[in-house]
Amino acid sequence: MKILMIHLSDIHLKKENDFIIKKSDKIISAVQNVCLEYDDIFLVITGDISFSGKLDQYLIAYDFIMDIKNDLEEYTGNSIKIIVIPGNHDCDYDNSDGKIRDIILDSISGNSKKDNKIDEGLIDNCCQVQEDWFDFYNSISNKEKIIHNHKLLQISEVKYDDYNILFYQYNTSWFSRKNEQYGNLYFPYDYFGEELFDKKADLVISFLHHPLNWQLNNNGFSFKKHLEKNSDIILTGHEHTPEQIERNDLSGKSTGYIHGNVLQSHDNDDNSGFNLITFDLDEEKYKTQKIVFDDDIYTRKGSNSEWNSFKKYKKNRKGHFKINDKFKDDWLNDPGATFVHSNKNNLILEDIFVWPDLELDKNDEESNYEESIFDGKLLIENKEGARKLFLIGEESSGKTTLCKMIFKKYFNFGFTPIYFDASNIKSEKYEDFQKLLLKRFKEQYNSKELEKFSQLKNNKKVIIIDDFHDNKLAPEFKKKFFNMLAKCFSNIIITTNSLFKIEEILEDDGLEMEHFTRYNIKEFGHLKRENLIKKWHKIGQERFLEKDNLIRKLDKSSKLFNRIIGSNYIPSYPIYLLTILQTEQAGNPHRLKESTYGHYYSFLITNSLGQINIQPEDLDFYYNYLSELSYFMFKNEIKILTKEKFKNEFHNYFCDEYSISMSFNEIKNNLIKSSLIEEFNNSFKIKYKYVYYFFIGNYLSNNISNKDIKTLTQELCSDINLEENANIIMFLTHHSKDPFIINELLNNAKELFKEYQLLEFNTDIESINGLLGKLPEMIYKEVDVIEHREDEARKKDKAEFNNKKVKEKDEESNELFELNLAFKNIEILGQILKNYYGSMKGKQKYDLVKEVFDLSLRTLNFLFEQLATSKDYFVKSINKKAEKNNLKEKDEIRKMIGNFLFHFAEFISYFVIKKVSNSVGNQKLNETFAEVAEEFDYISVELINVSIKLDYYQGFPFEDVKKLYNEVENNLLPKSLLKRFIINYFYMFDDLDYKQKQKIFDLLNIPIKTSHFIANKSTQKKLL
Template sequence: MLKQLFRSYHERSFVPVFLSGKELNKSTTRDIQKIVEKAVSKAYGQQAIPPFWQSGCERRVLLLDDLDDTKLSGEYFSKALTHLNSIFSLMVITCGEFFEFREYISPNSFGILNKLDHYTLLEFGHRRRFELIKRWANLGGNIHPPEKTIALIDQMEKLVTSVIGAGVVPSTPFFMLTLLQTLEAGSPTDLQHSALGDYYRYLIIHSLEVQHVSREEHAEILNYCAHLGWFVSQTPSQKISTTDFQQFHHQFTERHGLSLDFTHRSRLLAQAKLFEQCDDGFGFVFPYLYYFFLGKYLAEHLDTEEINQFIRKCCLSLHNPDCSNTVLFLAHHSRDKRVYEGILFILQTHFAKCSPVNLDNDVDVVNGLVKSTPNLIYIQSDPLENRTEIRNLQDKTEAKRQELMPDSETLPPEFVALISLLKTIDILGQFLKNHYGQLEAQVKEQLIKELFDGAFRGLRYFLELLVQDSEWLIQSIEKVIEKRGLEDDQLKRNARAKKETFELLGMIVTAFIRRCGISVASPHLARIIERVIVGNPTTIYRLVLSAIDLEYQGGLKDLSKLRDLNQDIKNNSLAQWILRQLVLAHMHLYSTTHIQKQRVCAELSIDIHNQRLVELETKDSKRVAH
């Protein structure tokens, strides 16, 4: 950011000077002058120093990066900034989010800083992330055909969404760009076919390398932080005091026979943005660091009963984000049988009294709500524009959800069980993706089938709950339709209410099917998933397979599976409607040829409307209304 500002100010005839916090190590007038001249010489050459002082204060701009890296404090810190402020008319200073904590220790040293305008670098929402990814994919000019561009953007979006998770990694430009760099094929950081845990490890190693930590020290520091993660996990706030930190350090060095200076180690971890002091104690800088190192420690100590009890406790509370993140990161580190059996045990306890939905002989009541499968319309549009609209909607709904979402402890037990079920599905799916090459085929088959069946047991529970109250639901929708004056005829109003109830139930089933598909969608698991479907050829299993195929660019190249499935479910309105929704979603998000659209829409009886035609019809209707 400061480099961009340097270029911008220079183009406007200002004299910008770049300085790092580490270079600000003296505070006298003469020392500050020398530090500034060294920076001027570095940027413009030795001959530029006299013209710099002659240029006048109003044209000088200081760009001071990482102020928290300076070793100055107290009055020396204040003096240094005061001298700089007298030399430059404008100062742009960057620092870490915990830098202001220094003000509590030495408030008098912050006089100059308190007079400056303060800004915070906000995290990117869904739309901003998408825009950055789209720009990254088009660097150097868009030389790829549309389908290849969409595939690249889709791959990047899925990676970034997976790594960022539910806020465990900050969605800032720095982290975003660091992750995107790992996807460049042939680069030294090419991780595009790696397990998710490798990305977190890369972020950590990258932080250490920036501090010039040698490779020989990486393993020891990672082990130190893993033990520190376990130590911190034993405190309610996940923060420790200075005394606690020193005690841990002493215990670690004694246990491993190491001579490590506490001050040096704590400073290194802080400079690498791994573990630092904030207003309520020492703690890991970002959530992913805490969970990564805690997961590493748990994976390496599975033979102890204390650790196994801790893991079981977490598995029993997967509705709690702290517990679900702990188990998820454990799954990144270990493929041990005890890990997946623990996850599997919890999955099997969810809605254990229900049998999995199959969508063959258990949806007659739902199908009875409509005389035939409701028509669906595909409006031709641009996939990238569609993705932008969806990301905008996600930002709005996520903000509202965070405002309205109650504490999980106050939710009804059925919804707590649902949240836990969905978390278990995600964790088990990620476990399979992480360790596809180490697990035996039979184990992978068992886990995938258990994952599907667990999800569809939960689906049956909620589907039957809604079907039991379907009359109340239909009547409620009828009243809304009548109140809005959308339908005067009572019979037509009832039919419309039944259709909307059918579609509501269909959306719920579709959401479960897509969640299952996305959780295991990986080319490395495709062969095993096919075997599971062949061994259990129920309609809902086959729809999951379609959902997986349609989760990637090019999902409509082979229509034979869709054609066969559509033929087999021709008398099943709910299954047909779900299949059409999956295909519509694919065409909405991925690049498809005109011929592919025509063929699949003809096969599934989906109407096609041209976007331009729809816009003209809308304008005409507005003219008539006026």
């Protein structure tokens, strides 16, 4: 694999008419055909991009660099990656208190020989002169490649199928002064822990603007040792003298130094040049070519340098064993299931892999989220020390896939991992296991290196044993096997399921098992699902998918996941999530009788049955069999079937009823193999909730004309407060839009809070508005939308973790019962609208939307009444708080009470309106929403409609927002709600440029807190 690095330096951009701006096309011409030879290309700039660190100079630099990048990408069809570091010219010395900064620099210089601990506050102060630089850096760098981000040191990693490259980007200019002095710089490399430099790589390149002779003598020497210890190649700038130097120490270690040329010298227009650096990762060698400006063209100066090896026994060099290509292609890179993507023909594992969260397996109900849950990618962070792990996961949780990624990660750390299927381990003896180990090495690596491997210390090997619950050794021999394994090997990873009794192995006092740690593989929460969705949509689109488009796709798929997964209907494991994403991309090609969402469940079930290779004509049989089985279990209130009941009471009845002669064992085994039912202790249950509810719904739908089924459906609809009833009705509406079902739901919904008027958000909320003198100022803080969405997903995961620990009370008041019924009805009626927007007639859709709006506004009126009746309780609570805080002024206390009650009312309103928006939101129902809004000229209805448009429509509804804001400008509660809707919209979407945002926020009188660099450049879209 060949890599090209276009090494620019010292551009000193000052004005838009700088001569180098006019030469950018000549730079492109000089390299464009060369670029065609390479697998990957980097555009590297080692400092002094600007002339004096001013914002307007960075704006010019952004255009200059992006023009080169975009033109080369268009010409070559390859993605150009950008790496930039700051130089002394990239500091704006007017942007700090120079005297204070000089005092800090002098103090650090004077103490540099001592054990001087640099304070983060001092670093921030010294880096104030680079504030605009960091905005520029954030706008142009590829954040996804960054694995460590600090003002003084960024670390990036680029991964390929067979190789990885590490980039260390040192900010030596943090110590620069306006009048740079030779030998006066200081870089606190020891401020950063050694673990940052322990990562293994095929090539490590360090970038710094200043050559080492510009450092203070004592610091320069130790910094040099640090760099050469951790780097294969070091690139610098500053001195405007291009050269390549190889430095060798007495132990035979070698480091390549490449000094950059000046691209623009304001003293001499013709003094301009740069380097082309070629890396051959297969042969582990590199060479440099100087390019200089001569006779109005950039031309090669002299011949290429000689090839130099970068295979130099560095401490971070990977292991030397080569993985077998067949093993790599057939197993290591195989996703484990056949997924089809429209943008790439053959997916490999890393295209779709996201590390799962892991939960420490311990009986400690008091531990919090941070103590219990951690990202699986941190699993193998202890690169030098021993790790002995049990990874416990259910079927389809991704245990084997996780083994593959652990294999790759350990290999990249310089270890030699060996994978075992536990069913092949048939002896507890070391000599037998050693034979199996050597056999697996020959299959997984270059067999010619077998002798070398056999002599490798066991602490450099990693034993990965998958699915140990399938191992056939008797328990006493399993104990002996683990005892042998724990004594002989330091790094052991074992996967098993939750039924495997680890304690039986660990309880033996003779075992050295105390260092084994157990982790449970978690289902994907909101954050991991967001990461998976992002990865899926970027496949084959890395260079073309704009950020706003990606965010829209993220939002759509995330909402789809939330609806399909529901109340844990489907295990949130990658194989199911990827199947949903694949189905979403393909559309609904087959079972058109199912609803919009119903076909996702149908596809999952059909996919499961596909594992047993049933014939297409048999699919209907299995659907009917499972429908009858699910209804049989529901009707008889059975959760677990004994074998006798399954065979004698159900199977025999089914065969008689349908005049079919089918083998019980054959059907039972097929359903087990397809993971639709599971067997344990000679008993059976339907494996997943979505299978159970899907087929009960299917049964009811097929028999809805039956009088008894109608009566049952009425009972279920009237009592959807119970989770099982609500789930059955939810799945029934996936199968049917029969008017009987819809009318039952509508009639029940109309009975809820029928004694309450619809809340209009007009004179009926005067008492709420009177609680506040004026609205507090709301500020929109500019954020990276994708990062914000991930933060919100992380908060949801934490909240759900904590909620599971809160036990629900057995009893609830009549009001809470009715409130829960209201929300369930809103959700189910909304699902019917979304499922059948294209096949329901307008009048029927109108009735459903109207009742959802009506019910939500009656519910809101009820909640406001509850708030009013509870006012005395809140007043007492706040008075107690005021006493604790020594607040004695009655006006202050009254203000505190009013503020609390107003914002509590706002919170309730926000929750109910978003509940409606999430339940019915669909742009294809626009005409129906408009019809309801026309009949009910209420501010509350307008708020619901604006919320729906913000959450589910393409584009920002500027005219609707403008009209509503003018109506509510003196109506505090809806005005505050509207502002929150808008701020939240821009935290979740990135459709509009800065000027458009400014127009909207000016209308709503919302200040924007943003980076001024982003503000000036926001109209320029970045490709991801």
